[in-house]
Amino acid sequence: MSDAKTRSWWGWGWAEDAMTDEECVALGALLPGLPSRPLPVPDVGDLRLPEPRVSPPASLAPLVSTAPDDRASHALGKAYRDVVRALRGDLGRVPDLVARPARERDVVDLLDWAGATGTAVVPYGGGSSVVGGVEYRGDAHEAVMSLDLTRLDKVLEVDEVSRAARVQAGVLGPHLEDQLRPYGLTLRHFPQSFEFSTLGGWLATRSGGHYATLRTHIDDFAESLRVVTPAGVGESWRLPASGAGPSPDRLFLGSEGTLGIITEAWMRLQDRPDRKASASVAFGSFAAGAEAVRAIVQAGLNPANCRLLDPGEAAMSGAGRDGRAVLVLGFESARVPVEGRLEEAVEIARAHGGTPAERRAGRDRAVDSWRSAFLRMPYQRDGMARMSAVVETFETACTWDRLPALYEAVRAGVGAAIREVTGAEGLVNCRLTHAYPDGAAPYFTVVAAGRRGDELAMWDELKAAASELLAAHGATITHHHAVGRDHRPGYDRQRPEPFALALRAAKEALDPHGVLNPGVLIDVSPRR
Known part of the structure; x- marks a missing residue:
């Protein structure tokens, strides 16, 4: 019998580690006024999902799933409002397709097809977003594809002299550390979602880790990024530092998948602390x-x-x-x-x-x-x-x-x-x-x-x-949970208008069809 655990499609983490009905009742008793029994855990088999609105071409079909459990588990993140809606079976706009590219070329081909058909593309790492970052809202696009990057999960190269590694963006936290351990090295970036989030997700949301001071965000560990956009593929140089103009990496760190798909990164490592x-x-x-x-x-x-x-x-x-x-x-x-x-x-x-x-x-x-x-x-x-x-x-x-x-x-x-x-x-x-x-x-x-x-x-x-x-009180709308869709009103107030103009221009240039994670950071109209 396998000891492998199952990811919960409706709630946080492992399904086997979720609280039992009895534990829910005991916890709820600490807060007067709650019902006496918990809502039942939903069964994905009971959902009635709409038929997919689009079909991929034969060349991409092996990368794509329309299975109900895949579509349901990629419809929402893990915020409180996501959990409540999942408990009710209200998943909003469920992705029509879930694509799992196995190489960078697959990402390019999937984005080309999505742009040509006007299909919205929502990048998906571990799905742990608590701000609506992996959910499509609205009906401006005819179809929606969730782009799951977790097959891109390898450490491709390790530079032990410079203490850095070239890593595919879809690797989950534990698997990344497992691959670095034989070298005695570690990224040592541990957000609370460490088990259930990916390197690409950390970079795209400017994740905050366990370090309380000094190296608090993933930005501090990023040496170079490789990004696929509908306008082309770009990769910054590996450098310890540079004064050559605005940093290209800063354009994509925190861009939340609306400007491009991070596929690889060179990350600064350190010796494992003992x-x-x-x-x-x-x-x-x-x-x-x-x-x-x-x-x-x-x-x-x-x-x-x-x-x-x-x-x-x-x-x-x-x-x-x-x-x-x-x-x-x-x-x-x-x-x-x-x-x-x-x-x-x-x-x-x-x-x-x-x-x-x-x-x-x-x-x-x-x-x-x-x-x-x-x-x-x-x-x-x-x-x-x-x-x-x-x-x-x-x-x-x-x-x-x-x-x-x-x-x-x-x-x-x-x-x-x-x-x-x-x-x-x-x-x-x-x-x-x-x-x-x-x-x-x-x-x-x-x-x-x-x-x-x-x-x-x-x-x-x-x-x-x-x-x-x-x-x-002049405090930021988010320090490390990202903007997503839930924090858009606060982000719109915080962001200077000249920067908003530049961001919209970058979106127009890099995503000419307006398909990448629509509604995150800025609003654009889809274009065919």
């Missing part, structure tokens, strides 16, 4: 902890982990239960001892009123609890969705001078919106996920009791309230 040390520090308030984080990063210590959990977040993750904020610190290296740097950071935290936790045999209970809860959170989100709770997470970034007011405003404003929308109190928790010398990235978690059948409308209202608060 020296690690971690600790937790408790604070009487989130504000005091934030001041300690600012002092640590401005001192240039650059911890790999520097997560500050407010009292609600600390209690939810099991890292603290006494009403105090908790700072989780971690350092790592493949070359030098890290205990000294950890102690320096702890001393800075102590000087800001922090109380370090006791470590036993080098272990810290709060650190272990936080790490375990971090990996389990998306499954719990799905469990709460089945109980008709309204659950949302949103992240942002702002400068240090704005952080205290933003934190208080979001907690108060979203809390008031919850009361107005649901008629009851809810939870608004926060943690700092990334920290910079000039600012930080707060990540908010919202949990409220929904009304069965009205969950999406309630979610929409809370999302809009949160987005308005971010804009009012």
